[in-house]
Amino acid sequence: MALTVIAGVIALFQDYHDLHGEVPAENMAATASGDLAPGVEHNDWSAYGRSGYGDRYAPAAQITPANISGLKEAWTYHTGDFKGPNDPGEIANEVTPLKVNDMLYLCTPHNIVIALNPDTGKEIWRHDPKINRDAASYQHMICRGVAYWDVNAGRAKNNPAPEAASMECPRRILAPTMDGTMIAVNADTGESCKSFGNNGVVNLYKNMAMIKRGFLMPTSPPTVAQNVAVIAASVTDNHSTQEPSGVIRGYDPVTGKLLWNWDPATPEDTKPFPEGKNYTNNSPNSWGVASIDEKLGMVYIPMGNETPDTWGGNRNKNGEKFNSAIVALDLATGKVRWVYQTVHHDIWDMDIGGQPSLVDIDTPKGKVPSVVATTKRGDIYVIDRRDGSLVVPAPEKPVPTSNPAAGDTLSPTQPFSALTFLPERNISEADMWGTTPFDQLACRIIFKERRYEGPFTPQTAGKGAVISPGPLGIFEWGGAAIDPVRQLLIVNPDYMGFLEKLVPRAETTAKGGTGGEMGLQPQTGVPFAVEIKAFLSPLGFPCQAPPWGYVAAVDLRTMKKVWMHKNGTTRDSGPVPIPLPLGVPSLGGMVTTGGGVTFLSSTLDYYIRGYDVSNGKVIWKARLPAGGQATPMSYVSNKSGRQFVVVMAGGHGSLGTKMSDTLIAYALPEGTAVPKK
Amino acid sequence: MIPSFRPGPLLKVTGVIFILFGLALLGGGIWLATLGGSWYYLLAGIGMLIAGVLVFKGKRSAQAFMALLLLATLIWSVIEVKFDWWQLLPRLDIWFAAAVWLLLPFVSRRLAPPAVGAQRNSRKRARQPSAPPWP
Numbered sequence: 133m134a135l136t137v138i139a140g141v142i143a144l145f146q147d148y149h150d151l152h153g154e155v156p157a158e159n160m161a162a163t164a165s166g167d168l169a170p171g172v173e174h175n176d177w178s179a180y181g182r183s184g185y186g187d188r189y190a191p192a193a194q195i196t197p198a199n200i201s202g203l204k205e206a207w208t209y210h211t212g213d214f215k216g217p218n219d220p221g222e223i224a225n226e227v228t229p230l231k232v233n234d235m236l237y238l239c240t241p242h243n244i245v246i247a248l249n250p251d252t253g254k255e256i257w258r259h260d261p262k263i264n265r266d267a268a269s270y271q272h273m274i275c276r277g278v279a280y281w282d283v284n285a286g287r288a289k290n291n292p293a294p295e296a297a298s299m300e301c302p303r304r305i306l307a308p309t310m311d312g313t314m315i316a317v318n319a320d321t322g323e324s325c326k327s328f329g330n331n332g333v334v335n336l337y338k339n340m341a342m343i344k345r346g347f348l349m350p351t352s353p354p355t356v357a358q359n360v361a362v363i364a365a366s367v368t369d370n371h372s373t374q375e376p377s378g379v380i381r382g383y384d385p386v387t388g389k390l391l392w393n394w395d396p397a398t399p400e401d402t403k404p405f406p407e408g409k410n411y412t413n414n415s416p417n418s419w420g421v422a423s424i425d426e427k428l429g430m431v432y433i434p435m436g437n438e439t440p441d442t443w444g445g446n447r448n449k450n451g452e453k454f455n456s457a458i459v460a461l462d463l464a465t466g467k468v469r470w471v472y473q474t475v476h477h478d479i480w481d482m483d484i485g486g487q488p489s490l491v492d493i494d495t496p497k498g499k500v501p502s503v504v505a506t507t508k509r510g511d512i513y514v515i516d517r518r519d520g521s522l523v524v525p526a527p528e529k530p531v532p533t534s535n536p537a538a539g540d541t542l543s544p545t546q547p548f549s550a551l552t553f554l555p556e557r558n559i560s561e562a563d564m565w566g567t568t569p570f571d572q573l574a575c576r577i578i579f580k581e582r583r584y585e586g587p588f589t590p591q592t593a594g595k596g597a598v599i600s601p602g603p604l605g606i607f608e609w610g611g612a613a614i615d616p617v618r619q620l621l622i623v624n625p626d627y628m629g630f631l632e633k634l635v636p637r638a639e640t641t642a643k644g645g646t647g648g649e650m651g652l653q654p655q656t657g658v659p660f661a662v663e664i665k666a667f668l669s670p671l672g673f674p675c676q677a678p679p680w681g682y683v684a685a686v687d688l689r690t691m692k693k694v695w696m697h698k699n700g701t702t703r704d705s706g707p708v709p710i711p712l713p714l715g716v717p718s719l720g721g722m723v724t725t726g727g728g729v730t731f732l733s734s735t736l737d738y739y740i741r742g743y744d745v746s747n748g749k750v751i752w753k754a755r756l757p758a759g760g761q762a763t764p765m766s767y768v769s770n771k772s773g774r775q776f777v778v779v780m781a782g783g784h785g786s787l788g789t790k791m792s793d794t795l796i797a798y799a800l801p802e803g804t805a806v807p808k809k
Numbered sequence: 810m811i812p813s814f815r816p817g818p819l820l821k822v823t824g825v826i827f828i829l830f831g832l833a834l835l836g837g838g839i840w841l842a843t844l845g846g847s848w849y850y851l852l853a854g855i856g857m858l859i860a861g862v863l864v865f866k867g868k869r870s871a872q873a874f875m876a877l878l879l880l881a882t883l884i885w886s887v888i889e890v891k892f893d894w895w896q897l898l899p900r901l902d903i904w905f906a907a908a909v910w911l912l913l914p915f916v917s918r919r920l921a922p923p924a925v926g927a928q929r930n931s932r933k934r935a936r937q938p939s940a941p942p943w944p
Contacts, residue, residue: 133908136883136901143894561846562889565899572899573837573850580844678895714895
């Protein structure tokens with residue numbers, strides 16, 4: 133017994149998981165040069181990921197590790213939009229607001245667009261598109277954000293666009309709705325822009341063969357350049373082979389007129405389809421946020437994969453190469469400029485949810501304009517955004533190919549990026565967890581009963597397979613935050629495997645409409661339904677040992693991890709509210725700032741934390757009233773000159789965090805001396 | 810001659826709980842072993858069963874036997890997961906608690922004593938009314 137105590141004491145001081153490190157002084161001392169975020173004023177955050185680059189880097193430098201202890205709640209705002217009786221389980225507040233035009237813009241799960249005063253949080257206007265609320269079968273009720281368009285963007289103040297004076301909505305918000313539409317709203321007044329589309333609304337079901345309500349869900353905002361608004365949408369995963377197309381479309385942001393359509397099933401045919409000609413059902417779609425480089429004239433699409441997701445015997449031939457790829461489309465024409473596929477023949481739902489981030493990386497050969505894509509697999513693909521060539525190598529390696537599901541095939545190889553957060557070794561029986569020997573034993577039995585051969589374990593009928601990394605990924609839709617000045621990539625990887633099982637058609641009567649992506653999904657039209665569930669013990673504890681979640685940073689000049697710490701506590705997820713610092717998953721991204729502080733709010737425990745970007749240590753935290761499964765953002769008010777950090781703490785239905793309608797802004801107390809740059 | 814020793818209800822209940830634990834581990838352990846997994850749980854289940862029987866009979870050797878099981882489990886655990894606190898915890902918590910329980914004075918003194926003199930003393934005390942905290 134004494135030995136056990138001694139072992140326990142030794143174990144208290146052992147740390148096998150964290151990487152303690154400091155960002156090199158050279159990175160920390162770097163100063164901004166060049167146009168880091170084209171088209172965005174220094175104080176603003178005018179697109180989902182701040183600019184078209186999607187780097188989630190706010191240059192504001194008022195809040196620093198030295199003064200962050202004074203960071204306090206400045207105001208809160210309640211949207212008033214709650215889950216209703218006819219909403220799906222998967223309703224979530226994932227919004228990252230915009231700050232531009234001296235207003236803060238956000239959307240709620242039911243797509244109500246709201247403008248606030250950035251200093252006080254007082255509502256200026258709200259626009260309710262009054263979407264259909266009979267939505268219990270929808271797979272998502274989510275709005276990650278809105279887009280902003282300004283006729284005078286890029287022009288000097290004294291040289292406004294000639295049409296500005298006479299046009300309706302010279303500044304506008306373009307917003308998605310769960311009704312499968314994109315709406316345009318006057319950014320100054322909240323009034324509908326009647327000259328856009330049909331009375332302010334563009335119908336995304338147009339030219340679709342499948343027009344059933346609730347199957348086409350643009351959960352992410354469009355990506356907007358001066359002359360084109362690019363919009364994609366999620367479709368109901370794993371429902372059937374008769375679902376809306378994954379077509380990605382470019383619209384005129386002024387008139388709402390369709391400029392081009394890129395359907396991965398007919399990739400060459402980008403001229404707008406005429407009335408009566410339909411896009412291809414189920415072609416690969418994109419549900420994340422795209423990024424944009426107007427100078428190169430390309431939009432970078434994070435592609436999902438063709439649903440049904442877990443059996444691919446009948447995949448569209450043309451679309452196959454675009455599944456789970458980064459696709460660069462020509463902004464003007466919608467034609468493919470280049471494509472890089474991160475998973476071949478993806479039957480694991482390793483679709484790319486995170487917004488690809490654009491950054492010019494310091495390499496021995498000089499600055500390379502790159503796109504950085506985080507993936508569910510834990511691999512991070514760093515690609516030259518001009519031509520699609522790899523900046524960080526990703527050699528093809530053999531993967532399991534034996535016993536594919538009946539009628540399906542497997543790719544013999546898959547790319548593995550040299551920059552990865554995939555654990556070095558596969559999970560083993562010894563990695564099973566639980567709270568006692570009994571549930572650990574149960575987890576070991578579950579693990580050994582199921583097929584598991586590491587990443588890319590083929591989907592399997594019978595007992596099914598362990599899919600780890602699972603469909604919530606190592607990286608999900610939060611993507612990465614990138615400090616382009618200090619040349620850092622900052623991420624919040626998760627490690628939670630899933631159990632998936634193909635169920636032969638004859639053995640199931642699954643109908644779908646579960647209001648989420650878990651449980652038995654019908655996949656009608658292919659030979660198997662699929663059951664997807666978290667890898668939990670019979671007592672409901674994770675079967676995989678902690679840590680389940682980290683924060684980490686990579687030096688982009690060397691592509692080496694600098695620091696990595698387990699992150700968050702069990703306070704809000706255990707049966708009793710004990711804050712054990714096990715390192716819990718987070719769903720939602722990070723924001724990093726010029727002041728050298730990075731923020732994350734999306735852990736399973738209800739906190740927003742501030743980290744010293746140089747070493748990843750938590751230097752500040754604040755309790756949230758509910759789950760914070762959204763990416764925070766930061767801006768400087770033009771009126772007061774104060775820097776704010778804003779987070780939506782509205783919770784996530786299917787993750788099971790507490791729901792709320794609270795938007796919270798933090799700032800240093802008024803009158804705090806602003807450090808000189 | 811050593812007079813016959815009758816363990817009290819506390820030991821019987823403890824013994825039954827240990828036996829149930831043992832059966833659960835043994836059953837699951839057999840299942841896991843047939844799947845090609847670790848044999849530890851099967852062996853640990855047998856160990857727990859034996860410990861349960863010893864406790865049920867009030868044998869003082871139950872303490873030493875439990876200590877042996879804990880030691881074996883500790884060695885196996887450290888081999889599997891080194892000194893990872895949150896990994897050692899689920900492997901060791903029940904064993905540690907079981908060993909501590911057997912060492913608690915009001916449990917320990919109810920076990921059959923090694924010597925007759927001490928045994929009389931113990932039985933006398935055991936007859937006195939007391940309200941042991943229940944597991």
